[in-house]
Amino acid sequence: MADRPVPIVEKRLMDVKLGELGTWIGARDFTPNGIFAAFRRGYFRYYNKYINVKKGGIGGIAMMVVGYMAISYRWEYDHIKHDRWRKYH
Template structure:
């Protein structure tokens, strides 16, 4: 079964082709309530994608540990660089 065509007004910006852009912009709601609703939708989409995720697992801990190792290496690089050129201890 083929999907039914979606009206241009209901498409997301990333799904709109360049020729349809002017019709898509004119179909937007630029009233204060429309702008506020679009900001709410954007905030909810961001919150659900990045903040409200399932917690736990080894991935987050491993990423934090890798970040700590990288940052500590960057902080100590000057000291390590000078040790590399020493011939005698």
């Protein structure tokens, strides 16, 4: 038995075809409350998948630390690039 067709609005990003991408993005909620809700859903999804498990490992926390390091490096890159040793002639 075939599954019922799902409206584009209810599909996840990975299930959207390239031709439907514009319609899918147009249906997103870009208000501050909608963006906050999206971040909250992402946090809870990450937490339940990697942190709140019976037999957890270091993987979930390591991903968070590496992500924090990458974001911190990106934020401070303008200051870091001026500290390079320069060869003066």
